[in-house]
Amino acid sequence: MSTGWITPDGTGPLTLPRTVVLVGLMGAGKSVVGKRLAQRLHVPFIDADHEVEKAAGQSIADIFATLGEDAFREGERKVMARLLDGPVCVLAAGGGAFMCPETRRRVKRRGISVWLRADLDLLVRRTAGRGHRPLLNQGDPRAKLESLMAQRYPVYETADVTVDAGEESPDTTTGRVLDALRDWLDANDSPPPEPVETDP
Numbered sequence: 001m002s003t004g005w006i007t008p009d010g011t012g013p014l015t016l017p018r019t020v021v022l023v024g025l026m027g028a029g030k031s032v033v034g035k036r037l038a039q040r041l042h043v044p045f046i047d048a049d050h051e052v053e054k055a056a057g058q059s060i061a062d063i064f065a066t067l068g069e070d071a072f073r074e075g076e077r078k079v080m081a082r083l084l085d086g087p088v089c090v091l092a093a094g095g096g097a098f099m100c101p102e103t104r105r106r107v108k109r110r111g112i113s114v115w116l117r118a119d120l121d122l123l124v125r126r127t128a129g130r131g132h133r134p135l136l137n138q139g140d141p142r143a144k145l146e147s148l149m150a151q152r153y154p155v156y157e158t159a160d161v162t163v164d165a166g167e168e169s170p171d172t173t174t175g176r177v178l179d180a181l182r183d184w185l186d187a188n189d190s191p192p193p194e195p196v197e198t199d200p
Helices: 030-041 048-056 060-066 069-084 101-110 120-127 141-156 170-187
Strands: 019-023 045-047 090-092 111-117 161-164
Touching: 019 030, 019 069, 030 045, 030 090, 030 170, 045 048, 048 060, 048 069, 048 090, 060 069, 069 101, 101 111, 111 141, 111 170, 120 141, 161 170
Parallel strands: 019 090, 019 111, 045 090, 111 161
Antiparallel strands: none
16 A cells, blocks of 8 residues: 655655654764755754754753763753654654653654664764764774664664665665655554653
8 A cells, every 4th residue: 555655756745744763873874864854855854962952052062071961861852752742854863862762652653763774884984083972082982882883773673664874875875765764654554643651
């Protein structure tokens, strides 16, 4: 059964029933691909990390330095909840956002999760010399990324859709995300997003 939400060439007209949530490690291409995906789907693009910074009035690096990671994660959880309760969009989630069980439940009920899966060498190259990523600013970045992969990839695997992000152009990756979304929508009836009960 064809839903008609995404046409064969990945362009409109279409009606995206839920927010598309891009998950993956830093360097996987969530923002670069997300912007192109939003243009192709004719919906807004939102970077959750930027929204956290706007809400806190300071950069993520400063949040980590002054308030600590726990405070950042709590702010991230609240921002993700607000964005998922908002209008349909393409949402690039921070690398750790999907690790929160409440956020995963909310994404499952209100969004379509897409994991941009990348190998270690690619992530190391793409994040080299970027000082705005607090988790990579101490110790060996390659070892830290490898540790994060071991922790997070088993959770990312629970996403609705998985697309490998390799050396190809962002436009090529975007096209493969669109194909994967079309296949998922064709295989899944997608009713309106369900309300989500938060933890007490």
